[in-house]
Amino acid sequence: MGSNGGQDLQVLIERFEQGHATAAARLITILENGGEPAESVMDRIFPKARGAYRIGFTGPPGAGKSSLVLHISQLLRRRDVQIGVIAVDPTSPFSGGALLGDRIRMQRLTGDPGVFVRSLASRGSLGGISNCTDEVADLLDAFGKEMILIETVGVGQSELEIAETTHTVVVILVPESGDGIQAMKAGLMEIGDVFVMNKADHPDSELAAKEIEDTLRLKNVPDGAWIPPVVLTSALEGRGIKELAESIEKHHRYLEEEDRLVEKRRRILRSRVRSAFMDRMERKIWDDPSVREILSERIGDVYEGRLSPYRLVQELEKRVKIE
Amino acid sequence: MANLDYLEDLGFPGEFPFTRGVYPTMYRGRFWTMRQFSGFGTARDTNKRYHFLLDHGQTGLSVAFDMPTIMGYDSDHERSEGEVGRCGVAIDSLRDMEIHFDGIDLAKITTSMTINAPASILLAFYLCTGEGKGTGFDQMGGTIQNDILKEYIAQKSWIFPPEPSMRIITDILAFCSDHVPRWNTISISGYHIREAGSTAAQELAFTLADGFAYVEAGIAAGIDVDTFAPRLSFFFNAHLDFFEEIAKYRAARRIWAKRMRDMYGAKDPSSWLLRFHTQTAGCSLTAQQPENNIVRTAYQALSAVLGGTQSLHTNSMDETLALPSEKAVRIALRTQQLIAHETGVANTIDPLAGSYFIEAKTREMEEKAQEYFRKIEELGGVIKAIEKGFFQKEIGRAAYEYQKAVEERRKVIVGVNRFKLEGEKLEIPILKIDHQVELDQREAVRKLREERDNDKVARELERLKETAAGPDNLMPVILDCARCYCTEGEIIQVLKEVFGEYQEPPFF
Amino acid sequence: MGKKIRVLVAKPGLDGHDRGAKVVANALRDAGMEVVYTGLHQTPEMIAESAIQEDVDVIGLSILSGAHLTMFPRLVELLAERGADHIKIIGGGIIPDEDIARLEEMGVSRLFGPGTDTRDIIEFIRKSCADSVS
Incomplete structure (x- = not known):
């Protein structure tokens, strides 16, 4: 997609709205590949x-x-x-x-x-x-x-x-x-x-x-x-x-x-948000260098039996700040 | 060799269980038949070629059909575009078959037709052609391949789902037993299974399993096993592993004889005989250094002869590149003549019998086959195993395994992954196919539809539909459809409406 | 998650020789690609539609029946008509040099002959996909 990704996306969305299958298919690929581009696509698509x-x-x-x-x-x-x-x-x-x-x-x-x-x-x-x-x-x-x-x-x-x-x-x-x-x-x-x-x-x-x-x-x-x-x-x-x-x-x-369908749709959306949120949190936590550092430092203690796995979890938990 | 009972396991040539060959004198009495398969263009072109061959003393003809005929489409169908008359002759109706055999006495020759899903229709066209010349059904002899099970397993030229396909086949078996006694009704083929990538043991096991399925279907349809079993024959591949191939043929004869006598209760000794045609392995030939293929083919042919084949086709060295040239075809035929007349191997009947290695290998092949029969049984029989993709997956896996072995050089292919010629340029001869064939053929069908009695056509097709939906034998009504010039495509279309179409699930 | 190379493998024409197509499909899968396999008896129209909906990077056709001079150009044309000419087309089978030159001129990326190592195909696809994703 390169540097003008935003502009490309705009063109794709327009072609999608005109009903072009090639654009729909390309947008699906972006969704599959995930990350920031997928989120931008969702911003545009979801309301429609x-x-x-x-x-x-x-x-x-x-x-x-x-x-x-x-x-x-x-x-x-x-x-x-x-x-x-x-x-x-x-x-x-x-x-x-x-x-x-x-x-x-x-x-x-x-x-x-x-x-x-x-x-x-x-x-x-x-x-x-x-x-x-x-x-x-x-x-x-x-x-x-x-x-x-x-x-x-x-x-x-x-x-x-x-x-x-x-x-x-x-x-x-x-x-x-x-x-x-x-x-x-x-x-x-x-x-x-x-x-x-x-x-x-x-x-x-x-x-x-x-x-x-x-x-x-x-x-x-x-x-x-x-x-x-x-x-x-x-x-x-x-x-x-x-x-x-x-x-x-x-x-x-x-x-x-x-209104069962309405309820069901709400429930499905809630579960989607929840799992997307959990995914993001999980990634965020594991990407945190201090979490990784503590883990690699202290895992030896767990191995030697000086520390139970759950104590280590508590230590890690202290490092996580949810803003 | 331990536990080898000479009489029980080997026997003499021409005696049960026929491990050593189906005839007592084998090639000392008569060489195998050197049958080279070919076909091209329109019925008119092929007819000229046939006259030439017959004038030169050939007594058997072999017909290759084009893909639309094989798949049940008329030449003017949109799916036929670009494929009419390409890899065989285009036959749309009785009219084309009449032209195909114009001036040929069908009582004096035998004809082998490589046709499967629409075999009943092409057989009907052939019988009606003879009828028009005043030749009785009982005077005509020949072979249809008619082996639909291996289509689902390997060759993939199917039309209907397996069950109605089996019904068509038992209808043919019953009809021919009563009316066309000289016809070989099924040529049970392992050739295509091997070409699709199977191992030798898989080829052996799957082909015989198909054979058992036909016999069981015939018996279940109420036909006496001894009336149709002598009309079944086999068609195997001759690949590169020399001794393994010989063991394969010997094991095949032994398994078949025992099963026919002991399990299916066949009493006529000719029901016990596994007679087979062999073709050398097209898939073993290389585009690189094509002359090497002459050598490969020669060894493969020798294995078939030592294995006791009844007839043989040797491939031409240039077949991976294009349709074979005249010179290449001649060398291929000369290869067989050389084995027959110069090497002396035909002077001794089953010269390898009693060799420890050959007998052990034969037993090993037999045991591997039995193991597969058990698995197929567990899956509920051949048709259930097809529906579950068992054969397709086994073959696909073997083919991929083989490719990886070649690429990782665990398997050496001379000229491809070792002993290469640097900078070798592959000269692929251009095969010119005249598009006019297709245009002419399309025009011919159009004209036929105009000239024939279309009310009668509609009535017979309606009768066909009713018969297909009921229990009666399809052959008489297909013959009536042929007589009033219904096209192959029209007959197939009606049957599709009743039987449905097969679609293979994705198997990997 | 990141980008995966997507390839459509199809077998046009009426013949059923799918050994090569299946071997290639397996090899591409084992090379980490997502392979849409549509199997036998495909028309150029079916192939174009599948390739577009699946947003594949490459279409691989196996042709043994000699119909390459009708199949490939028709597919090139269909993709262009539908604004999908970014999809690369490769093929395998028995194709004379003269025709290879003609087909490559018409827009077919590459044709592989008998005896091709599947690693060459994999490498070609990886390279051509790297070129287009800049």
Whole structure:
């Protein structure tokens, strides 16, 4: 970007506002790269976000997330809804590189200006999405997209951050290999608003769906609270897509009643601010030379057993001044 | 060698389990078939070439199709642009097939067609061409590759998802058993699996696993195993590791014979025989110092012969650069003739039998294959393993591993990472492809659509759609579609509407 | 976080020979790049749209079918039309010298022949990205 970065940014924003995809894509890159430039972009973009509805798709690898995102996108496009899709793939912890392959599944969306698909690498984030997913969603929102579909990494770790990013979380499972149990362990049962049992042609699919339903019913829910439905789909044949879309809409309508959506949006924003603040504080603290100095001086004492780790923490804490 | 039971594990040539070869006399009775594969341009061009070959005593023809034909697009489809007649002949309808075999008696020759996803349609075009000449279905002989599983695994020329593809194949098996008994219905191919980067053990295991899947599908469709199994044949790669390749062929025969007899209950001894064609490894050839490829190919060809192949294609030295020149093709053929007539290796049947190293290596290959069969079984069979990307990932990993080994010089490639010629200039011969072929072919389809009885076309396509959605054999209705000049693309389109299209998930 | 090099790897045309494309994609990933892999049977239109939305620095095409003289120029044209001519195009496959010269004149950055070391490709991409990010 060089010395005239500010001016370049101005040009980019203007082109973005005129609806140029190249400018939107470049701004996303700036958001991904973070730092001061990303914050400047957010200053300009955030006020323009119109409150697009955000839907998360999560589940174990091979459950059919991309295919369902494709089908739902196609259905929404037939209703002329503007779509943004964010697909996250894992960054290799060894090389820092990534293979982003989700577009392969979305090829039928090519050539439709009403769809913008972007692949993100997780870049070290462990929560199933990239750290800049919220910002990229804001940008697509400001670009005029009405629905943002976000697909998590899907490597089977606990990918729970999606619940702090989207309004409806769709958890996709398959009947094989005890997905239901895995889902419970990974905490997916707590975050799902809609559950999908994909590969409905599998002989065990109905039984597996029933198990999920039973588990959900065991939870203590207050009267009038949302009870997540379980939808049977076949992403390969495109069956059950209408039902899935209806369930998502139903949840959307449920949120719109009694200001639940407003509350949820507030909660999501609060959690964003909190985590951005924590990130910044953390960086600030670790960048402080006196903190580093004390740490390297005193760690030997901890090693020798002369000092407990917690005493050292207290010493460090004294150095931190929050202004 | 410990635990080697001579009769149980080796046997005599031509006897169970056929480790030492499928025929008792092998090349002492008759050499392998030297079958060089080629094809180009329009049906008219190829027809002229065929007449030339037949006049010179060749009795078998081998057809290479262009990419649009392989992928089920007519020549006038937008996806065909720039690819019509490029790496094979363009066939859009029965009309083109009639021109392709104009003046050729289909009762007197056999034809091998390298076609997979649309194999049923090209077979129908061929049978109808014969029918038009008054040749009965039972008089025609030949081969279709028709091995869709290796397309998902390696070659990637698929159209429909795996399950409907398997249904089309069992329809072909059943139809040919009843009506076209001289036809070889599937050429189960490891060649492309190896070219995509697999190891020898993977090639062996994945190819045989595909073979088992076809046999199981045939049995499940209610066809007697002994009516179709003798019509299955194999197609392997001959790569550089000389003894490993020989062991691969020997292990393949043994595994197949045992499995066919003991597991699938085949009673006809010809169902037990693994007969195979071999092609030398195109992917082993280098663009650098291309003459070295003659030597590579010669050793590969020798391994196939010592391994007991039934037919062989030797690659030309310039194939990494462009389509081969006449001289290069001649040298490739001469390589085979040299092995047959000058080296004397054909005088002895399975001369390596009993060598400790060869027998141990053969057993090692067999064990590695069995290990893979277990894994595939655990994943729920070949189709499930394809859907999970098992083969694709295994092959991709092996290919990347190989590339790294070459770059780190753990593996020496003469002329590429060692013994290089400084300042070598790669002279790539220009392959002139006349764009006129594409224009002519497009015009021909357009004309065909104008001239034929389009009401009949619509009716037959409708009937095709109904049949595809139901349980009946597809072949009779595809033949009816062919007879009234439905194009390949039209037939495929109807089937896509019923069966859907396959899309490969990203596997790394 | 800092800038990562983003590369789109695609395989245009109807043939399915993706061994080379996949090997290169793996090598670039292991070199720390973010590789958008769009796979087989891509048209120039699909490639241009993906490259733009993904804001890649480089597009790498693997062409073996002999269609390079239609594929590359069409892609160059499409990128220019959409104001994305900053994206560099590289390719691999069997391409005669005469055509290489023509394609490089038309705006293709570099073509790699058979037997190329993936480290040469990595180095070329790093260098050309360093030149453009000033």
